[in-house]
Amino acid sequence: MKTKxxxxxxxxxxxxxxxxxxxxxALASYLDARAHNGTWLIRIEDVDIQxxxxxxxxxxxxxxxxxxxxxDAPVIWQTERFDRYEAALATLLEKGxxxxxxxxxxxxxxxxxxxxxxxxxxxxxxxxxxxGSARAIRFKTHDEPITVQDRxxxxxxxxxxxxxxDFVIKRADGNWAYQLAxxxxxxxxxxxxxxxxxxxxDNTPRQIQLMQxxxxxxxxxxxxxxxxxxxxxxxxxxxxxxxxxxxxxxETERAWTHLGFERIGADNLAAFYPVATQLWKxxxxx
Ligand code: GLU
Numbered sequence: 001m002k003t004k005x006x007x008x009x010x011x012x013x014x015x016x017x018x019x020x021x022x023x024x025x026a027l028a029s030y031l032d033a034r035a036h037n038g039t040w041l042i043r044i045e046d047v048d049i050q051x052x053x054x055x056x057x058x059x060x061x062x063x064x065x066x067x068x069x070x071x072d073a074p075v076i077w078q079t080e081r082f083d084r085y086e087a088a089l090a091t092l093l094e095k096g097x098x099x100x101x102x103x104x105x106x107x108x109x110x111x112x113x114x115x116x117x118x119x120x121x122x123x124x125x126x127x128x129x130x131x132g133s134a135r136a137i138r139f140k141t142h143d144e145p146i147t148v149q150d151r152x153x154x155x156x157x158x159x160x161x162x163x164x165x166d167f168v169i170k171r172a173d174g175n176w177a178y179q180l181a182x183x184x185x186x187x188x189x190x191x192x193x194x195x196x197x198x199x200x201x202d203n204t205p206r207q208i209q210l211m212q213x214x215x216x217x218x219x220x221x222x223x224x225x226x227x228x229x230x231x232x233x234x235x236x237x238x239x240x241x242x243x244x245x246x247x248x249x250x251e252t253e254r255a256w257t258h259l260g261f262e263r264i265g266a267d268n269l270a271a272f273y274p275v276a277t278q279l280w281k282x283x284x285x286x
Contacts, residue, residue: 006038008193010069011182013045014057017243018064021197021227021234024255027276028224029195030069034273035281041189042071047078047181050173067248068269076189078181085176088184088214089137089169097213098169100134101126117158117202121165135172139179139210141165146205151222151284153198158205167206183207187216198223199234222284227258 010026012018018026033040042064046052061075092098103111103125111123122138125131143161150156158164169180186194201223211218226234244251252272253263261279266272 004192005190006033006036006192007041007190008033008036008038008195009041009043009186009189009191010064011043011045011185011196012060013048013178014052014054014060015048016056018060019227019243020251020255020258022060023067023244023251024224024227024258025195025197026064026067026069027252027255028222028259031273031277031280032193032195032222032284034277035285036193038193039072040069041073041076041191042069043076043078043185043189045078045178045181047176047178049079049175063244063248067252068273073189076185078176078185081181081185082176084184084188085170085181088180092139092169092210092213093137095213097140098137099126099140099166100130101136101138101166101168102130102132102134104135116164118164118167121162122167124166127166136168137170138166139169139206139213141167141206141209146208148201148204148208148221150201151220152224153201156201156204158202160206160209164206169210179203179206179210183211183214183216186219187211187214191219193220193222195222195224197234198226224259227255 008029010029012022012026030040042061044057044060046057089098107125108120108122111125114121126134126138127140141161141164143159145157145159147155147157167179169177171177204221208218228234249266249269249272252269256276257263264272264275266275
C-alpha cells in the first residue's frame with residue numbers, strides 16, 4: 001500500500017534565541033520527518049511584527065544550520081504571506097464564519113466575560129453585527145467537542161465556544177493572529193504532520209475548527225513535553241531562558257534525553273542523527 005508522503009515543519013517565532021525548549025521541538029519534528037523519509041520545512045513565524053525581530057530569525061536559522069538541520073525547501077517567512085491570510089479571511093467572511101468586532105477590552109470585561117483558557121471568553125457581543133466600527137475580526141466558534149488525537153499524549157478534548165470563545169483571527173492593530181496564519185501556511189505547504197510543544201495542544205481544537213471551516217484536511221499531531229526551568233515554568237525569553245551553549249552536540253543529546261531516550265554518546269552531530277533517526281523510527285515510525 002502506498003503511504004501518503006510525509007511533510008513536517010519547525011515553525012519558530014523569532015521573539016528571542018533558540019533555547020533548550022525550542023531545540024527539543026526542532027529535533028522532534030526533524031527526526032520524525034527523517035524517520036518517515038519525509039520532507040522537513042522551516043517556517044519563521046514572524047507574523048507578530050511588534051514581538052518578532054529579523055535579528056532573532058537570522059540567529060535561529062544560523063543555529064539550525066550549525067545543528068545540521070536544513071530545510072528541504074526555501075525557508076518560509078510569514079511576513080511575506082499576508083495576501084494568503086487575507087484570502088483565507090475573505091473565505092471565512094463570505095461563509096459568514098467570521099465577523100468584525102468593535103469591542104474594547106473593557107467593554108468585553110463589562111459584558112461579564114468569563115475567564116477561559118486563554119484570557120477572557122468573548123461573550124459574542126458583535127456576532128449579530130458590530131455596534132461601532134469593527135476593530136478586530138473574530139472566528140465564529142461552535143461547541144461541538146473537538147478531540148485531538150495526539151501521537152504523544154492522551155486524546156485532548158475541548159469545547160471551543162464555551163472554553164475559549166470566538167477568538168481573534170485579525171487583530172485590532174491590523175496584525176494577523178497566529179491561529180489563522182499557522183494553518184493557512186501548513187495547508188499551503190501540504191503539511192501532514194505537526195510536531196510541536198505541549199503548550200500548544202490547547203490551541204489545536206480551535207485551529208481544527210478553523211481548518212474545518214476552510215475545508216482543509218486535518219494533519220496528524222504530536223505535542224512533545226515542555227522543557228521547564230527550575231521554577232517549573234516553560235522556557236521562554238520572558239522566563240529568562242538561556243541561549244544554547246556553543247556545545248551543540250551536548251545540547252542536542254540533552255534535548256534527546258528530554259524526549260525520553262537514552263543518551264547516544266555520539267562523537268559528532270553527523271554520527272548522532274542516523275542513530276537517533278533509527279531509534280525514533282522504532283518508537284514513533286507510524
Ligand atoms: N510559532 C510557534 C512557537 O514558536 C509554534 C507554532 C507551531 O508549531 O504550530 O511557539
